[in-house]
Amino acid sequence: MTHIAVLGSTNMDLVVYVEQAPRRGETVTGRDFRTIPGGKGANQAIAAARSGATVSMIGAVGDDGFGTRLRSTLEHSGVTTDHLRTVEGPSGTAHIVVDDEGGNAIVVIPGANGTVDRLVPGDEGLIASADALLLQLEIPLAAVLAGARTARAHGVRTILTPAPVQPLPPELLAATDLLVPNEHEAATLTGLADPFAAGAALLDRVPRVVITLGAAGSVYLTRDAEPLAVPAPRVTAVDSTGAGDTYVGALAVALGEERPIREAMTWAAAAAALSVQREGASASMPYRSEIEARYPS
Template identity: 45%
Template sequence: MSETTVCPKPPKVVVVGSANVDQVFRVVSIPAPGETVMSMGTTTARGGKGQNQAVAAARAGASTTLICAVGDDEFGRLTRDGLSRDGIDTALVRTVDAPTGTALIAVDDSGENTIIVDAGANAALIGLTNADTTALRAADVLVIQLEIPLDTVSAAARIGRAGNTTVILNAAPIQDLPAGLLADVDILVVNEHEAAHLSRGSSGRLDDSDGAAGNVDALAPVVIVTQGKQGAVLHERGSNSIQVAAPRVTSADATGAGDTFCGALAAALAEGMRVETAVRFAVVAASLSVQRAGAVPSIPQRVTIDEALSTGNLGPDSA
């Protein structure tokens, strides 16, 4: 009798979140209130935090499912087709009686951006079906954010926790969170402003002077504070914090970098990487993404991330 080789199941990530179509305007500088500036060009591409994170997880090597809502319109079809091309399971994508979410994004010459989001169909992602629940319980990692109704976010976290799924919450756009939601979160990913808000810091930055650093460990067992071009700080409850530096690169567009970080982090954790190693993997993925314009178009493939990690070469200005 010949031996049967059993292949390990691929790491599975489920993302519950938003799906938008981004309309991006390139400008010399972000307009101030009351100011009109001329665009140097516009592009239309897929976006939304949920979709971005699902694409990042899939391109980083995870078997990925996205639970989201889109409209029965051109942007909805664009979203479904794009997800399928990235190998993402779309069986749980809902079509609702609302337009697909859209975002208007201005990106300046330094790569900084401002974003205005119309939730559209994302606001109709209410409640989770039996099929959704089955998918959540089967996942290695669940990723949620705050561009969909908070009740749905909380329900997904609760189901994931009950199924022993690792629950990652990216608390953006920032808002006050119910204690019950944080209790179901294993890993909280926030930027400095979001961390200070949740920790009731006063300065908007996470540092010892306003007490935020002393409170961040209480938010979740693992808190990761992203710091843009500085990288990220890993806080594990009961351990010293670890600074994970980002390589130096020239930023063309920061849109979607945080989402790339979250999706890559989820994929790395799903395949069994230690948290610190997964954070380093995610920092490199985000550093690669900022060198290209757009959200989804900038998200790197796994082979590119692995090459950058092994060689340290992230582009002409990496160091």
């Protein structure tokens, strides 16, 4: 079974559902409010575990009720939390507005995630034992870079989601095997709106890129082959929160199982399509049996 380590954030998502998101200075009435465990790191860990991998989470939660629930949710989904430390203070939170078209706007408060600024004893050994390391940018960049360096030193595949998007140090990109931005992140990183042009520009910095395009699917670019476009299943979205993390978690599992890239992307797109038909981030992520029913391997 594929072993995936995830170094990243855990947040409690505080989600409000509205017909239309408020504009600046505007107050609107929502129809529902929920607290749902999330965070890009935890989301990817849960997605990978439900997709069939053995998954270990490296990160931090606070010593509050949110932290207890975040840890419990990861463990209930099959994620090992031995390297998820508890620190004094609040857990991270994400304040999310979801409209009736399934779109969202998010404000993240790092909380305990801000303390994950280095690897601690045991983290390097865990990363070295994995088949792949998943990274995002909701923890301090110093820790992300340390994780990528460690993975590279031990020959572990590194998959980086550059979100929230920010300038990426050349050293981090040099230690990244696969970069998975969405189309907006790719445009911000390169200044190019066309995903194929943005992907081609990113190949100057990393060997492989998958750019997710939401309902339009995803594209894959590498230095030694023609670009590949893979469509997404047509579904009616209820809530797109966590869809990108679902895609990355499932993609990492498929690549760990040595599936061809087109098949891996199609399988990941099926997982993401299932997730957007449900509310919430981690709560919406499908299990392997559901993905296989949608796209048999």
